[in-house]
Amino acid sequence: MAEKRAQFGTKIGVLMATVGSAVGLGNIWRFPYECGNGGGAAFLVVYIAFVFLLGVPAICAEFSLGRSSRKGMPLSFRVTDGSRRWDILGYASIIAAFMILAFYAVVAGWTLEYIMDSVTGLFKDTPNSDRHAQFASFVSGWRAVGWALLFLLINALVMTGGVVKGIERVSNILTPLLFLLLIVFSVNSLLMPGAAQGLEFMFKPDFSKLTTEVVLGALGQAFFSLSLGMGCLVTYSSYFSDDTPLVKTAMQISVLDTLVAVMAGVIIFPAVFSFGMSPAEGPTLVFEVLPNIFHNMPGGSFWSFLFFVLLALASLTSIISVSEIVVAFLCDCFGMTRIKATCIVTGISLVTATLCSLSFGSLAELNLFNIFDFLSSNVLLPLGGMGLCVFVGWRMKRSAYLEQMKRESGVPAFVFDYITIGIRFVAPACILTVFIAGLL
Ligand code: TRP
Numbered sequence: 421m422a423e424k425r426a427q428f429g430t431k432i433g434v435l436m437a438t439v440g441s442a443v444g445l446g447n448i449w450r451f452p453y454e455c456g457n458g459g460g461a462a463f464l465v466v467y468i469a470f471v472f473l474l475g476v477p478a479i480c481a482e483f484s485l486g487r488s489s490r491k492g493m494p495l496s497f498r499v500t501d502g503s504r505r506w507d508i509l510g511y512a513s514i515i516a517a518f519m520i521l522a523f524y525a526v527v528a529g530w531t532l533e534y535i536m537d538s539v540t541g542l543f544k545d546t547p548n549s550d551r552h553a554q555f556a557s558f559v560s561g562w563r564a565v566g567w568a569l570l571f572l573l574i575n576a577l578v579m580t581g582g583v584v585k586g587i588e589r590v591s592n593i594l595t596p597l598l599f600l601l602l603i604v605f606s607v608n609s610l611l612m613p614g615a616a617q618g619l620e621f622m623f624k625p626d627f628s629k630l631t632t633e634v635v636l637g638a639l640g641q642a643f644f645s646l647s648l649g650m651g652c653l654v655t656y657s658s659y660f661s662d663d664t665p666l667v668k669t670a671m672q673i674s675v676l677d678t679l680v681a682v683m684a685g686v687i688i689f690p691a692v693f694s695f696g697m698s699p700a701e702g703p704t705l706v707f708e709v710l711p712n713i714f715h716n717m718p719g720g721s722f723w724s725f726l727f728f729v730l731l732a733l734a735s736l737t738s739i740i741s742v743s744e745i746v747v748a749f750l751c752d753c754f755g756m757t758r759i760k761a762t763c764i765v766t767g768i769s770l771v772t773a774t775l776c777s778l779s780f781g782s783l784a785e786l787n788l789f790n791i792f793d794f795l796s797s798n799v800l801l802p803l804g805g806m807g808l809c810v811f812v813g814w815r816m817k818r819s820a821y822l823e824q825m826k827r828e829s830g831v832p833a834f835v836f837d838y839i840t841i842g843i844r845f846v847a848p849a850c851i852l853t854v855f856i857a858g859l860l
Pocket of ligand 1: 444
């Protein structure tokens, strides 16, 4: 007899697990650097439009597919369609998951280093003028590799140790705490001398800065930050109970996730201008700006310790959700035990994460870090998301996915129209347009 599929215990547990997956380095590390590269406010406007125009319908599509099939990748396609024709989407997801695991572990490793640095008082003792050189020397070395590997091992421990429940409980407390802390830091940044310039950069759009590249960046960032496009939410929703409200959850995730990203921007950009740095610094931006902020803040070591512990945990709940896609795949398709599946995923990731980390040092020529970051977020996730929307909107029976969503009360009828139109037309058309424009 088939084993009964696990289910989330409570409604708040569902919200915390999905928000825990969405809120992570994508909001606090990736959003500010992408927004900085994309010229600030213009990027933000396009980003928010993508979140609500495409993101919310696409989340609902993933949820309906996952809960109706009660399967992850690629089996959800197989059981729904009765054929193997859509498997390719599932396999692309697995590849994307491995790429994300590799570079995500590297950045998460940086947060572990910063926890240590907060304890030893390094931020306090190093003048801001030395920050760039100090960080450059850290990321280029083996120490950074060590932290990335440690993070992957912690992830493996959580995945196999059945502590997921514990993590769920802990993040019920920590996610709200991270929120509070972000508010404190936002206020702190708003009081800085460069605040006005930073806010203008972030909120006063100059649409002449919009290039196809920026639009593609915003699209990729929306998918990355919402954990969309590679079946992460299909897998999670296969554990939902029958009465979990899909549309409401999709809305809550999108609003909370966007709020965290905007707060990260409000913290970073005033500081960037205040310290005379460049907003288009790239992936290292946040890790050079934040220590400067803490250096100048009263009680900086305490605040930075608290912040990086919370950020490391937020990253852990996100990386768990990425690993879960592959682990669920190996267990469902090959009948492996969770332990064996986790060992395989971790073994491969240890190698790829090392290569990504060394992209800041001896492997800078190859720069696998940037390649994985770009390929997964800007190519595989949007294309995967498009495939998912086309599948749910056109292959799955309309009554089947609407039935999933309509199992909740208090949602006005037009919302279902907005989601259906989004899944069938808006999301596929927008993604296709952005890609064709990108190719030209
Ligand atoms: N959304 C997470 C973040 O912002 C990263 C993440 C977790 C993710 N699961 C995912 C990205 C699935 C894409 C797909 O940090």
